[in-house]
Amino acid sequence: MSLTQVLTNPNGFFAEKAKTEVEMRTPILIILVIAVLGAINGVIMTRKIMEILPPEAAAFASIGAIGAAIGAFIGAFFMWIIYSGVFYAISSILGGEGSFKRVLEAVAYGFIPSIASSIIGVIVIATSFSMENFDMQNPELMEQAMLNDPTMRMSMILGILFTLWSANIWIFGLVHARHMSVKNAAISVLVPVGLYILYTASKFM
Template sequence: MDNLNLNKLLFDPNSFFREKLGNEVSFKYPLLIILVIAVLTISSSLLVMNNLKDSFSSDMDSSISASVMSIGIIGGAIGGLIGTFIIWFVLAGIFYSISYVFASKGSFKRTLEFVGYGFVPQIFSSVVSIIAMYFLLSSVDFSSQDSQFMAQGIEQMFSNNPLFYTSQIIAILCFLLSSYIWIFALLHARNMSFKNAAITVGIPAGLSIVIQIYSFLFTSASL
């Protein structure tokens, strides 16, 4: 029976994917997981746009402001929906391509399915990010017509703010957990050894983590 055992997926992905191999390829749960992340991404964009609307209203005509807001909302919705699914396909494609070096066997459809399950920790990460963003944005006065004052508020929002740092650390930890799940996803989807699967996932995931940590430690510190 096709079901989603989150406890086994998160804490025993080896058994989870071994059992999934006995079922036909099904995108029911992977699509649901990616869709939830897309909705959370869109919600984050709407949260930012909602806080910026006062700034737009004070700087331009109301009709122009409404048009800018509409474009921003539509763009954020489309980008969040399409972008999240593109990331899923591209990441699965990268894993699938790298695994060829190890003469692996397994369909791209199975790889895409299993990689989709690995995004589950990103749901928690996205929820934490939205909560943190809500409180961080609440501390900035976007209605101020003083652009320098608003810029200082945004700088303070990201600089030496425990909430910002906490959300970033959680995001990195969740990505590490996703990477751990993806190792077993590739191990079974592409019939690989643990070592080869770890290398396949470790190359793109490791690069992504380095970029995240660099952005976290240096970019925010330079604000």
């Protein structure tokens, strides 16, 4: 089984996975890559903010960069557990059977599209995003300006598309990890993912 099969034929991939023991080394590595990319993105964004800070405030920005990196790194593992827990809980209501560890494994593989999304995000933020026209004195206006920024909007759209790709993988992951029908697995995945997408999109409206 190759990792590319997760992207092209998730049903077949997880059908084969279900015949083997749960293996967590690869899933942890997947989340680790996403965590590192998130940390890099956090540092880049903090450095962008540093460029428009007054000299006396910029001295504290390095601490902010470290905090952003650590937060993003830990956040990747936190989201992995949260997604797995939510899918496990909903699938339990719908009659799913199977270990939480198997769900953790399947959910991690579903995050593979997020690696591509994170790489694109890092490149876009590093090369196209500028803080020059933002007003640091008014946090509310600054937040609104960031949400209206074309670069941020494009990142949001790409993020939603990659999340939907992940959702497709998670559905088949649950089918085999929790011994469910495709319909019930789809409900288990698409309800929380749909709410997340609606929440994300609403901030840009």
